[in-house]
Amino acid sequence: MYNSLQQWFRTGQPWIWLNAGAVTISLLLVIGLMGILLVRGLGHFWPAPLQLVTYTDPQGEELQLLGIRVERQQVTADQIRNAGLPVPPGVDLLQRQLIKVGNRDLYGLDFRWVLEYQLSNLHHPRHAVVIQRSEWGNFHGFIRGIQEGGLLIAEQQPDENRLWDEVQLRLQRVQLLQRKMRQLEQRDISAINHQLERLRLAERRMALRGQTDATRLAALQLERRNLQAEYQRLEQQLLAIHQPLARDSLLVQTADGQQLLLPFRNLVSIHQPNNLSLLQKIRLYLLNLWAFVSEGPREANTEGGIFPALFGTVMMVLIMSVMVAPMGVVAAIYLHEYARQNWLTRSIRIAVNNLAGVPSIVYGVFGLGFFVYFVGGGLDRIFFPEALPAPTFGTPGLLWASLTLALLTLPVVIVATEEGLSRIPRSVREGSLALGATQAETLWRVVLPMASPAMMTGVILAVARAAGEVAPLMLVGVVKLAPSLPVDLNAPYVHLERKFMHLGFHIYDVGFQSPNIEAARPLVYATALLLVLVILVLNLTAIALRNHLREKYRALDM
Template sequence: MRGMRISMKDWVQSGSPWVWLNAGAVAISVIMVVGLLALIAVRGLAHFWPSDVVMTEVASVDGRPPLTLIGELVDQESVPASQLRSAGIKVPEGVEFADRWLIKVGNRQAFGSDFKWVLDQHMGPKRYPAHLLVMERREWGNFYGYLIGLKEKGRLIGEQPVGKNDLWPELERRIQRAVEIYDQIEQIEKVEIGAINYQIEQLRLKQKRLKLNDELTAEALDQLNAQRQTLKQRYETLQQQRNQLYQQLNRDSMIGQLSDGQQVEVKLGQVVRAYQPNAMGVGEKVSFYVQKIWEFLSDDPREANTEGGIFPAIYGTVLMVLLMSVLVTPFGVIAAVYLREYAKQGFITRLIRIAVNNLAGVPSIVYGVFGLGFFVYFLGGAIDTAFFPEAAPSPVFGTGGLMWASLTLALLTLPVVIVATEEGLSRIPRSVREGSLALGATKAETLWRVVLPMASPAMMTGLILAVARAAGEVAPLMLVGVVKLAPSLPLDGNAPFLHLDRKFMHLGFHIYDVGFQSPNVEAARPLVYATALLLVIVIGLLNVAAIAIRNRLREKYKALES
């Protein structure tokens, strides 16, 4: 055993310490990444679980009677006692820290705020009455309280004392009816009336274009007016249907009692859902949880993006990344092929490679400024002048949109694709090219049929890196097309179906907006975590798809490489 011992110098020279250091660094990195994802997942996904609603008495600090609070216990933290004493709050001597709870009390129209901080020492016993009601509304936040009455067309049709639950089945039925009517109104307003408004606007632009070209004849004007009249008749019919549905939507209302005893009337047409979490079993809560996650993935946002879903942001992110990939791949491959296969290797080529590598380190906001100045103002303005003069003074492509955002990010990720493709081309043996040429193929045929297929896994590697970077970029998008809330999706049923000039929503910008621009910070915080987790998942899915394609290509051309 003694003969097998080696000196410290020999051990260091053997490289074993560096192997262990690298392994430790990788392990620490993996643990940090997994821990970060776990933190984001826990804080984000826990938001959708139907928490029990607490009812408690809170002692007043100014000698007034205790205040009753109803709400969800959202968070707990310890506060230095010195900070509380400096604010005039009495804290027992010898206490260094005091616990306080963040309670979501909702009822913003009555209390002015959705959340209240309450010291644990001021809280009485916590009770969880089974029939406490929670209602998610499209405005004014959640309702927390008791159901004490139902109205139909302003007439009271049922009432019950606090603590009873006889009206709950009828309330559920009427809320379901209101939700179905609201969905019909949404279909009419966003789809059918939206399509008519789009067609009317296209007729207006067509008439103006004919007038600018001196082609507006009486026959053409009559034809346009006839089409416009047909659309207006359809619009009036739909408007009548919508008005009737609104009357039906506003038929029912409920009377609720808040924690302070005041009674409020809530229109059921403004209610998304109602539930009694304290009376729900585990199975009911799991079903509710799945419904909430599905709503988050498939619905439009509401309440300044602090409630509802983020489907438009998911849609915009994926569509922009796909369009960016279609734009960056051919340009990056062509540039790499020229530099590796056709350009004379010398000072100029080396200078170009240095410039490409340096472009990868340029701050993304610089690309955004370039995209705004060159793509939006210069190219977009020129396109509007040449092809859309009838839209003036409103810009079509002369303002930020999906096309310019995709082009800007394609430019940002272009160096990554060029470098990765060049590396792939450099690894193809020279004998493969010479063998193809010896069999009578031209250089172009060799490139197209032999070299590029063998280099395709490297191209996919470049695309994977490009997608990973572009999907999370926010700064350049703020200048070239992303918005807080887009009125319509870039892809819809109106010709030409893909509207490259439209602004869009993006998951990265949505995180920034909800986290730093929201007027309701406490309500927005869980959605920041949930949206961040979803952005990671979307990027992961896009990368997994690209990796699967790359591995398939690698296996296909493995024999040629060997």
């Protein structure tokens, strides 16, 4: 028995099964994580029904609660007694519900834990509405009327639905006016402000250089007057849009009878979840998903979308990849093809391997000190003195964040590329040289194409690590809320000096810095899922390119 067991170990079968088991456990953990993110993240956007219940508080007073059941859990009687609440005699376990009641401006909190034994008369009112607002979160209640210019022009009872179509039409009209306003503010007025700032810097540049060209100054002043006249014209257009935008208001009522006037300009969407068919729910679900991906955040990042963070993450990873790939490949080529293999080369390789283990926050401190303050400050003093003391490049931004992550992932690319170069047979190089090619031609036309799959492997690993890094980015460019994207219609169109948002930092901010953790929790899952998908798409793209190159140069390996 012992000999047979010893012989079985010598065959290596136990280690094969051990590796297979480890891979299986890892896959199951990854699948489980993705399942949690999918259920918790994507389930948030489904239009859940509104339930109206009668809640009897410990003093015996009955209240009407209208909300969405978010969570149901079991608690012990001791936990309830420790919280100072009464417990029915002879009960050891109780059920409680977390209900999103909304109406934070009225109740102070929009989530509430209630014990199920205190609830009664549960039903789902058909015409109850969920109103997403630009401020104060969701409103849950009933539509009572429409005001126009301060006058009530239409009214209905909570169990009626006569005004629904009119409410939708007025909301669509307001949203159209808001799109026009955003277009004027973000495109036309922003362009004029950019031009006015350019003129200001041009005049200051002339003053710093001691230039007194009267013709040039007169031309700048004339251009400024024209821009100011255009600015005033656009302001009049904004005022003309704002007046009808502030005209309409919606009169609503909560489940406990409180009435509230909501201006239409503060409303994002209105729907009746208990009055939707399955197809309407699916349509609303897809619209909610699209809004999450395509819109900006609201309410301290606990509402709205994550488009600025998604855009910033993808742009930063792409810029980082463009920077790290050539630097890593060139360093690996020098170390393997040109440098003498002596103690100095071995020391450099050891240093490169050790750099891969340096904590990422150290790279962030280095990036802040070297890239931002030293390099960026030097660029400001040389090329942008007219803007000082306001920094242009001497402040954290997209460029410095990309360079910091390129430095962080550089060892990965160097090691992967050098491994690929070492696998190329020496006979291939000698054959190329024997046919009359120079060393540079051999490297460019033979060696590098054969090593390109290994280079792509290094880039894949670099992208996977860089996309999820947060700590160094907090020092070199990432912010909670960026006022504008790094790309716009103002020259030079790509503004690498601007701060940006990042999905990883967004997860940290929403999950751990949010004042409303219950509202933020599903957004954390959804944002984490999107970050995983972004990394997956970037990696799959690089893997497809690597496989294409591997098949293309397979004949050379043979």
